[in-house]
Amino acid sequence: MEFLSKIFVDPFVDMVAYPDFFLQVLWEGLVSGILYSLIALGFVLIFRSSRIFNFAQGIMVVFAALTLVGLHEMGVPAWVSVALTLVVMFGLAFTIERVVLRPLVGQPDIILFMATIGITLFLIGFGELIFGGETKVMITEQLGIPTGRMRLDVFDGYISLEEKDLTAVAAAGTLVVGLLIFLNKTRMGRAIRALGDDHQAALSVGISLQTIWVLVWFVAGIIALVTGIAWGARANVSFALEIIAYKALPVLMLGGLESISGAIIGGLAIGLLEKLFELYWGQPLLGGNTETWFAYVLALIVLLFRPQGLFGEKIIERV
Amino acid sequence: MNKFVKIAAATAIAMSGATAVMAQDEGLYIPNLSYRTGPFASTGIPLMNGQRDYVAMLNARDGGLNGVHLEFDECETGYSTEKGVECYEATKDQAIVTQPWSTGITLQVLPRTNVDEIPILAPGYGFSAMGDGSVFQWGFNMPSSYWDGASMILNEISGGDLSSLAGQKIAFLHLDHPYGKEPLPFLEAMAEANGFELLPIPVGLSEMQNQASQWLQIRRERPDYVVMWGWGAMNAGAISEAVKTGYPMDQFVGVWWSGHDADLAAVGADGTGYRSISWSAPQPDAPVMAAVREHVFEAGNSLASEEELNSVFYQRGLVISMILTEGIAAAQDHFGSATIDAAQLRWGLENVNITDERLAELGMSGMVAPFATSCSDHTGHSGGWMLRWDGDSFEVDSDHLSPDSETIRALEVSAAAEYAAANAPWPTASCE
Numbered sequence: 211m212e213f214l215s216k217i218f219v220d221p222f223v224d225m226v227a228y229p230d231f232f233l234q235v236l237w238e239g240l241v242s243g244i245l246y247s248l249i250a251l252g253f254v255l256i257f258r259s260s261r262i263f264n265f266a267q268g269i270m271v272v273f274a275a276l277t278l279v280g281l282h283e284m285g286v287p288a289w290v291s292v293a294l295t296l297v298v299m300f301g302l303a304f305t306i307e308r309v310v311l312r313p314l315v316g317q318p319d320i321i322l323f324m325a326t327i328g329i330t331l332f333l334i335g336f337g338e339l340i341f342g343g344e345t346k347v348m349i350t351e352q353l354g355i356p357t358g359r360m361r362l363d364v365f366d367g368y369i370s371l372e373e374k375d376l377t378a379v380a381a382a383g384t385l386v387v388g389l390l391i392f393l394n395k396t397r398m399g400r401a402i403r404a405l406g407d408d409h410q411a412a413l414s415v416g417i418s419l420q421t422i423w424v425l426v427w428f429v430a431g432i433i434a435l436v437t438g439i440a441w442g443a444r445a446n447v448s449f450a451l452e453i454i455a456y457k458a459l460p461v462l463m464l465g466g467l468e469s470i471s472g473a474i475i476g477g478l479a480i481g482l483l484e485k486l487f488e489l490y491w492g493q494p495l496l497g498g499n500t501e502t503w504f505a506y507v508l509a510l511i512v513l514l515f516r517p518q519g520l521f522g523e524k525i526i527e528r529v
Numbered sequence: 530m531n532k533f534v535k536i537a538a539a540t541a542i543a544m545s546g547a548t549a550v551m552a553q554d555e556g557l558y559i560p561n562l563s564y565r566t567g568p569f570a571s572t573g574i575p576l577m578n579g580q581r582d583y584v585a586m587l588n589a590r591d592g593g594l595n596g597v598h599l600e601f602d603e604c605e606t607g608y609s610t611e612k613g614v615e616c617y618e619a620t621k622d623q624a625i626v627t628q629p630w631s632t633g634i635t636l637q638v639l640p641r642t643n644v645d646e647i648p649i650l651a652p653g654y655g656f657s658a659m660g661d662g663s664v665f666q667w668g669f670n671m672p673s674s675y676w677d678g679a680s681m682i683l684n685e686i687s688g689g690d691l692s693s694l695a696g697q698k699i700a701f702l703h704l705d706h707p708y709g710k711e712p713l714p715f716l717e718a719m720a721e722a723n724g725f726e727l728l729p730i731p732v733g734l735s736e737m738q739n740q741a742s743q744w745l746q747i748r749r750e751r752p753d754y755v756v757m758w759g760w761g762a763m764n765a766g767a768i769s770e771a772v773k774t775g776y777p778m779d780q781f782v783g784v785w786w787s788g789h790d791a792d793l794a795a796v797g798a799d800g801t802g803y804r805s806i807s808w809s810a811p812q813p814d815a816p817v818m819a820a821v822r823e824h825v826f827e828a829g830n831s832l833a834s835e836e837e838l839n840s841v842f843y844q845r846g847l848v849i850s851m852i853l854t855e856g857i858a859a860a861q862d863h864f865g866s867a868t869i870d871a872a873q874l875r876w877g878l879e880n881v882n883i884t885d886e887r888l889a890e891l892g893m894s895g896m897v898a899p900f901a902t903s904c905s906d907h908t909g910h911s912g913g914w915m916l917r918w919d920g921d922s923f924e925v926d927s928d929h930l931s932p933d934s935e936t937i938r939a940l941e942v943s944a945a946a947e948y949a950a951a952n953a954p955w956p957t958a959s960c961e
Contacts, residue, residue: 231749238741334566343570345765345791359773372773445738445769446795450568450762453735488742489749499705501742502733 221490230367235489236482241375243481244382248437249458250465250473251389252430257467258406259426260311261319265326268455269333270431274299275438275447276341279349288352292435299431300424307423315419334449343449348442350374355443378440385436386474389429393470402426406468463509465521472521480505556598557857557869559584560620561628567607568734569761572789572842573630577603578833579846580628582825583817587854589824594854597867608761610634617641625871626650626853626878632708635668642667643956648875650856652849653678653785653808657711660908660937661945662879663960669878671852672900672911673808673932676940678784679712679756680932681806683719685915686754686782695724700752702743702759702767705731709758712784715940716756728752737763744770757783764792768800778802778918785809788916788923790840798920808913809845809897810925813838816892817847841916841923848897855881879904883911898929904960908941910934 225232249267256264277298281291310325350357356373393399404412405422413419441451458477465476484504492500512520561580564573584601593599604616613634617627627642628650629635635655642649649668651659657676659668687694701716703709713729720727728750730743740763747755755776759767764787771781779802788805812818818838825831826838837843860869860877869877882901888894900909910932917926949955 228749231745234748235745238745242739242741338566338570343565343567343574345571345762345795347795370773370775441738445762445766446792448568448571448762449566450571450737453568454738456735485742485745489745493742493746497729497731498743498746499731499733499736501736502705 216495217491220494224490228367229365230369233364234369235485237369237371239482239485240478241379241481242485243478244379245437245440245454245477246457246461246481247474247477248382248385248433248440249455250461250477251386251470252433252437253458253462254465254467254470254473255389255402255426255433256430258470259402259422260322260405262311262322262326263319263467264430265323266329266333267430267434267458268452269330269337270299270302270434271438271441271455272447272449272451273302273333273337274431274435275348275442275451276337276346278435278438279346279442279447280341282349282352283346288349288354291349292353295435296432299435300428303424303427303431306427307420311423312420334452338449345446345448348439348447350439350443353439355439357443374443378443381436382440385433389433390470392429398422398425457505460505460509462519463506464512464519466519469519469521472519476520480508483508556593556600557625558600558602558620558623559626559628559853559857560602560604560616560624562606562613562616562620562630562634563603564606564608564630565603566605567609568737569608571791572761572764572786573608575789575791575833575837575840575842576630576846576849578831578837579843579848580850581846582821582831582833582843583847583850584854585825585830586817586821589828589830590820594857595861595867597861599854599857606630606634610637614638621645621647625857625869625874628849628853629655632656632711633706636707639665639668640952646875647871648878650853650878652852653845654708656948657715657908657937658941658944658948660906660910660941662903662905662907663958664945664949664955665907666956666958667875669856669902669907671878671881671902671907671909672883672897673785673913674908674910674937674941675711675758675784676715676937677808677908677910677912677932678806679715679719680937681913681915681930682756682782682784683716684933685806685927685930686780691719691723697753698726698728698750700728700730700747700750700755702730702732702747702755702757704737704758704760704763705733706760708760708786712758714944715937718936718940732759732763732767737761738766740766740770743767744774744776747776748774753780755781757781757787759783759787764789765795768793768796768803771803772796772799779804782806782915785845785913788918789842790922793918793923800918801920803918804926805841805916805918805923806913806930807841807845807916807923808911809841809848810895810914810916811839811841811844811923812893812895815894815896817851817896818844818892820892821847839922844896848893851891851893851897852881852883853878855883855887878902879907881909883909904958910937 252267278291278295281294355377358373360371362369401417461476461480465472484501487504488500563577584599606613606616610633614637617638626648629638632655635651651670653673655670657674659665659670716727781803783805785807793800856878859880860873864873884899898911900911902909912931914925915927916923
């Protein structure tokens with residue numbers, strides 16, 4: 211009986227008894243969730259347009275952040291570094307399309323997936339060659355990102371908010387809205403969606419596969435840069451940032467690989483639920499560190515009922 | 530030498546392990562299972578650079594050790610246990626020692642070294658029970674084990690009286706990895722014996738940079754102290770969260786691998802007061818530093834940067850190589866031969882005697898406390914110092930601290946016997 215109480219009663223009593231703490235947990239979950247969504251968006255964009263699961267998205271985050279910081283270390287002003295980093299990410303997108311993807315057109319999906327693993331390994335080596343493996347400090351203040359803290363007194367307690375987290379949430383939100391407008395309201399955006407729906411049909415109406423691939427990899431590069439700045443401001447820039455990308459995998463399983471809204475809602479859901487579970491059930495009952503597996507278990511449960519994810523398209527390949 | 534060339538050289542060195550083994554035909558081959566890549570590269574690089582530069586200095590200044598060239602080589606593991614075992618297998622044929630550089634790799638390789646008869650040198654890491662030399666004949670973790678580190682931290686925060694911790698709560702924030710779990714048996718025994726509450730808080734690899742949950746737990750539980758066993762990106766993540774949570778920095782203490790200058794650089798002045806126990810201490814004016822600068826750094830043969838030279842980790846790397854070369858020198862002297870094999874080095878490592886006088890001769894006074902190893906004691910239990918972050922660098926903040934060797938010895942013997950029984954038949958030695 212006591213055990214059941216710990217599962218079904220105590221956590222909720224705790225939430226009501228310490229509402230300030232509960233709100234803090236929700237806030238941390240929201241911040242994590244929106245950052246997970248950002249990474250997942252990079253995967254989804256590329257998958258939608260090319261059916262390629264881009265294993266290199268994580269290292270693109272590291273590469274973009276390292277390029278930004280590395281350029282600034284060379285004396286380039288912060289915002290000029292941002293512009294130059296975007297140029298580098300465009301160059302990367304162009305090179306990947308020309309050197310890796312174009313020769314593999316028509317090959318099975320698994321070959322293209324393996325190619326992105328190759329891109330990952332190349333970027334790890336190339337990044338370390340150019341920037342070294344040492345930890346670098348993100349140029350947060352130079353970019354004008356506020357670094358202070360706010361303490362809100364609520365419910366006889368307090369919530370602590372980092373201004374850089376608020377900025378990250380605002381920037382991620384703006385990026386997501388911008389992406390949705392781009393994909394739904396612009397000609398290029400519709401072309402990306404058309405390519406995702408039907409390659410042959412899209413090609414037959416004159417949509418250039420090469421142009422769209424460069425574009426989506428570049429947009430994924432922009433997302434990688436924003437993600438790198440947001441995560442780098444929280445915990446420095448190093449190759450360890452690549453690990454963060456693994457957090458996007460359950461988001462994709464949950465939200466579906468083709469759905470922009472799935473990536474956003476999936477990221478937010480996992481961010482919030484994994485924090486709530488860890489604080490109210492994981493730590494008291496299981497010794498903590500449930501975040502390493504919770505999201506995967508949640509995604510697996512969803513897959514049992516919806517194999518295409520919550521927002522993925524149901525594709526029937528065989529009857 | 531510009532940075533690009535240095536990094537290219539480092540990569541070439543790391544990738545050329547197998548080639549180097551083939552090419553090496555004379556001298557003493559001392560491979561290092563290094564990690565200059567991967568999520569822990571930022572902490573590995575200065576350590577590896579320090580190790581490499583000390584050996585390079587001896588080769589350049591003295592022509593090696595007692596006339597024999599030291600063939601220092603690196604095999605890149607990326608801190609991956611699987612790759613570490615591969616590196617061990619690739620280098621063992623000609624190696625006189627293996628330096629596994631991860632507790633996970635150490636635990637995997639430990640049983641093999643009995644068969645291959647190669648000493649493992651794991652200074653300040655690995656399995657703490659390796660201190661019992663009668664059971665772990667080929668394992669060495671001098672000058673201090675993780676249980677030593679935990680003991681010194683408890684001694685320091687309790688003012689030397691562990692009973693004063695009764696009723697208090699100590700959070701143990703640790704990487705969820707064999708390394709992070711290693712001090713748990715000692716801390717659990719101390720908590721039971723002294724009546725304080727131990728609150729283990731594991732941090733997974735994917736949570737290293739986002740420890741919001743762990744620090745929310747700390748906010749909720751309000752521990753009197755937080756003791757950290759962090760590594761790589763986990764350190765900066767934890768200290769950033771501590772600042773955000775408003776946890777008092779003077780109640781936050783890390784082990785020696787959580788005292789890396791670059792990790793604290795991100796939080797800067799906000800991290801002032803954070804402390805790290807350390808068995809080594811940086812001494813920028815030590816004569817050995819002048820020798821390294823003259824013979825390696827200024828000669829363009831170092832992979833380190835100028836600002837790295839005075840860091841805690843770079844100078845600890847120098848000390849680690851010194852411990853190895855002192856073991857080699859002891860064996861050379863005992864066996865009357867400049868060229869020694871792995872079994873002879875095992876004897877040498879069992880007879881390392883680092884005194885104040887010897888440290889002065891080496892130009893390393895104050896960089897490590899005196900210690901000696903023996904057949905039965907493979908740890909040496911040198912003790913160490915508390916380093917304190919002053920907002921800009923780590924400074925020594927205590928007199929010399931000693932671990933509770935008596936208690937630790939009993940635990941070592943017990944854990945070693947348990948390990949031997951679980952891995953029977955396990956060869957043991959008599960150290961009478």
